[in-house]
Amino acid sequence: MNLALFDLDHTLIPLDSDYEWGQFLVRIGAVDPEDFARRNAAFYAQYEAGTLDPVEYLEFALGTLARFPRSQLDAWHGRFMDEVIRPALRQSALDLLRRHQDEGDLIAIITATNRFVTEPIARALGVDNLIAAEPELDAQGEITGKLRGIPTSGPGKVIHANDWLATRGKTLRDFGRSYFYSDSQNDIPLLSAVTHPVATNPNALLRAHALAQGWPILNLFE
Secondary structure, three states: OOEEEEOOEOOOEOOOHHHHHHHHHHHOOOOOHHHHHHHHHHHHHHHHHOOOOHHHHHHHHHHHHOOOOHHHHHHHHHHHHHHHHHHHOOHHHHHHHHHHHHOOOEEEEEEEEEHHHHHHHHHHOOOOOEEEEEEEEOOOOOEEEEEEOOOOOOHHHHHHHHHHHHHOOOOHHHOOOEEEEEOOHHHHHHHHHOOEEEEEOOOHHHHHHHHHHOOOEEOOOO
């Protein structure tokens, strides 16, 4: 059995689900359009530049979710899937996932975005295993606004991938081949930890690094 790990945003889908969720909340009038859009855009620019503080951003994102009951959030997310995510799904990404599934590989999506936003997207992609930033839930299942554990970004992806594999009694070394597909230089730590890193729809910084390292480059959305 081989291992195939996938980033989500701009890797398997041609957008940033966290940013688009924020824009969706603005469009439906759930949040203040000026203040939220300004902060959401600033955090996204920091992510693109590789300067984002993941804890600061997650506290912002999860704090926004905590303002609403889970039933309302789930109803909004259903609309978000129909209006934003499903129209953006690409057959090329689905085919890549199916190829690894058909080969019997162990597959997981590992994303810096929180589980509330990404779990329905992983289901739509047909992926059962999701490693994501975990929002704290209260006894009633409501989101408290706090993060559980460490962020699933940068070096944190390596830690979370190893922890997830440990629950299955495995390590990265137990696989003949371990793949990780990602678009961002933020994921260089995990890309460097697998045997088969693939720069997928890479931004300029990751493209330059991949070329220097001799890593393959895959463009799914051209």
